[in-house]
Amino acid sequence: MFKDGESRIKTMIQGALVIAKKDMKIYYLKPPVLIFGVLFPLFLFLSFAVGRNVPLDTLVPGMVGITLFFTASSVVPLILPWETRLKTLELLISAPIGVNTILLGDILASFIFGIIISLLPLTLGLFVFGANLVYFPILVLNIILSSFCFSCLGNIISFPPTSEPSQIMMFSNLIRLPLIFISGIFIPVSEMPAWGRIIAPLSPLTYTTELTRFALGGQTSYSPYISFVMIALFSVVFLVVGFALHKKSMPKRVQNL
């Protein structure tokens, strides 16, 4: 065998970085990414915040959370349908890299996009709205872990073997939109009704918002340790489930190439 153990992992990481570099060149400025990944969360949040006296410890974590969630999960669902339609996926599948390497590269591109774009609301919160940054390392780790987690979620969303990016973007909003209402974005978990407090832990976005609130000195319902563990757990589950779903749908997808 050509690749075993360590060298196989190294090859996978190298391949994923190549794929991610290509994705960054092509997909970051695609209209669906800018609309659903940047403008959509911005306007959604503005419609919630403008004209209301939202406390700073709700406003800034909500703004960071929703941006991170939408941006990190918006690039990866677009890539596979796009590449199926243009048949460029054929180039990648016939190369000596596995399907999981391709998926990991797409996740990486989405992950980096999430981190970059989330810096905008964070900068706005810190320097325009005057939020206090109390725990910088927690904020950084939270952004990194959450961005990876949401990119893995985006990877799951992209599994249907369609070649129509618009179908996937609609499917993606069908999953993402309900999540923002149960994740303490607009109302902190502690102020939610009883049913809200029961279902909030089921959303990874809840822990992102809670950690951001904690890092900015606000009150939280979960300890930062629990939040980090839960985001890491969601990431692993999303990654494994995403790989499994794509393994199942990929033969059907390549038939359309």
Next chain:
Amino acid sequence: MKPAIKVENLTKYYGKFLALEKIDFEVREGEIFGFLGPNGAGKTTTQKILTGILKPSGGQVSILGYDMEKDPYNAKRFTGIVPDETNAYVDMNAWDNLTLIGELYGMPKKNIEVKAKELLEIFQLYDRRKDRVKGFSKGMKRRLILSMGLIHNPRILFLDEPTSGLDVQSTRLIRKMITDLNREGVTVFLTTHDIEEANQMCDRVAIIYQGKIAAIDRPENLKKAVKAAQSIEVSFHRQVEIIKELEDLPEVDEVRKQGDKIRLFTREPGKVIRPLVEYAHKNRLEFLTLNTLGPSLEEVFVKLTEDKESVAGV
């Protein structure tokens, strides 16, 4: 010596539709192997399985001894692919497309740069290397795709309809490149509709029909095998109005008028010459040309696929 490509019992179902039925063949190292067949015969499915894009429903494929199912990394490492449709990244420039493929095959950066420059120069794209592929003509895109298939110095090159729909200049450039590469030892698997292209370029040809291999041999052997398609081509100093009499000549199976020439199809050309001369003498006709012709590869192809159709009762 291990074959470059070995296919055993290869079967592919799409749902309940049987696209490939237990096909077997080998491609020797260093040969140009043509893969011919009508639309829907299974050509592209076969090529996609050989290149690891599609998974077979049954059977085995090995590339230079590496099993595609068990060891896809090594099996894919040595192959270059030029698909029938241009699938370069149109939002990237030519240079980035080439370097992407080089990186995917794990080439060192320096080697990628040297090889990319060399290929872009050969294919007359170097001056346009920083232009987005979106603005390229069909011929330019095709040349770029060929460069992308060659960047990592593959030992086996898969080409699917490489010259289809191209202008004469691009066609000649690509054909020359293929023969040059083959001379350097690259094995070429050429899927094509263009029978004349296969006839001119291929060492051996396989004809696939309805998911089964109808024949595999050297083009000239295939032509010899189809005796019924041998013919005598004749032209007289004046037009022959009635060809019924020619059809009645002994050993003549069929007569076809083609422009100012007449072709008499026969299994025994030698036995037709004398009656034909007598016919000309009787009708006061002077010969302008008289040639005995073997079947073209196209006729072999039609004959073989017709035979298969009649066996299948289509």
